[in-house]
Structure formats: structure tokens, C-alpha cells
Amino acid sequence: QQNACTPCATGTSTIFKGSDTAASCLADRDEDGVPDSVDNCVRVKNSLQVDSDDDGTGDACDCDDSGATLCLNGAFCDSAAQDYTCYCTIGFTGEQCDVDIDECLSNPCHEGSTCVDRMAMYECLCDNQTNWGYRCNLSIPATVYVLENAMPLTT
Numbered sequence: 001q002q003n004a005c006t007p008c009a010t011g012t013s014t015i016f017k018g019s020d021t022a023a024s025c026l027a028d029r030d031e032d033g034v035p036d037s038v039d040n041c042v043r044v045k046n047s048l049q050v051d052s053d054d055d056g057t058g059d060a061c062d063c064d065d066s067g068a069t070l071c072l073n074g075a076f077c078d079s080a081a082q083d084y085t086c087y088c089t090i091g092f093t094g095e096q097c098d099v100d101i102d103e104c105l106s107n108p109c110h111e112g113s114t115c116v117d118r119m120a121m122y123e124c125l126c127d128n129q130t131n132w133g134y135r136c137n138l139s140i141p142a143t144v145y146v147l148e149n150a151m152p153l154t155t
Contacts, residue, residue: 040082043095044070057082072098091120110136 008025026035032045040049041058050059061084063070063077071077071086075097078085088097104115109124113136116123126136 042082043084057084070096072096089120108135112136 028035029042030045032047034047036042040051041061044060046058046060052059057079063079063084070084073092074089076087086097091101093099093101102117103122104117108122109115110131112127114125124136126132130140132138
């Protein structure tokens with residue numbers, strides 16, 4: 001317990017019981033004034049605690065209620081026990097699948113070529129006319145065939 005004038009740390013709420021002048025700081029991750037121990041949605045502010053279908057998970061974080069867009073970019077939303085989990089589609093990450101993974105960070109393209117991050121993939125732009133392939137890691141052979149006379153030319 002602490003004095004009512006001392007503020008609680010971030011992520012907690014000051015809770016008074018009855019006419020007590022002493023207060024307790026209880027965990028409150030979403031900082032909506034409802035302690036996590038009784039909050040029906042611990043990550044999304046929902047001080048009114050609306051639960052339309054009485055399933056124990058507040059509408060603010062219930063994938064089935066109120067058309068809430070909790071998970072993004074085609075992710076699957078699963079709500080249970082006053083919380084929800086997003087299962088991201090390929091190429092995305094983050095709690096709400098809102099972060100595009102930069103596939104170029106792993107340097108997949110051959111040295112000297114340019115990597116362009118695309119949605120759930122990457123593209124390598126080959127630097128010159130001697131490399132080709134998906135990762136620009138294949139060399140064009142030194143022997144080139146000329147169609148007019150079918151004679152091999154060696155460079």
C-alpha cells in the first residue's frame with residue numbers, strides 16, 4: 001500500500017478500497033483504470049468493460065465482437081482469457097501483424113546487386129550483364145552462340 005498522493009508507476013493503477021485513505025498500485029497494462037486481475041481485456045483500453053456476448057473477453061479485444069480490427073494484413077485472430085493473439089501471415093510480424101518483415105536484411109542478393117523489399121518477398125536487381133538469376137548469383141557463360149552462323153564465340 002502507499003499514500004494516495006504518491007502516483008503509481010506506469011502500467012499500474014491506483015485503487016482505493018472502500019473509504020480507505022491508503023491506495024494500492026495494481027497491474028494495469030492498458031492503463032484504463034481497471035486492474036489486470038479483473039480486466040476483461042488487459043491490452044486494450046476498455047474502462048466500461050463491455051462484453052456483449054458474455055464470454056469473459058471484452059469486446060475491445062474479442063475477435064468475434066464489434067468488428068474490432070485487432071489483427072492486420074490478413075492475420076488470424078484468436079481471443080481467449082481476456083486477451084487475443086494474432087497469427088501473422090507470411091511476411092508480417094508484431095503483436096497486431098502490423099510490421100512488414102524486411103527480407104532484404106539478410107542480404108539475400110549477390111554482392112553488388114540491389115535488394116528491393118516487397119510484400120512477403122524480395123527482388124534482386126542484378127548490377128550488370130554478367131550476373132542473372134533470382135539472387136543474381138548465376139554467371140552468364142563466357143561462350144555466346146551467334147544464331148546466324150551457329151558458331152561459338154569465345155570472349
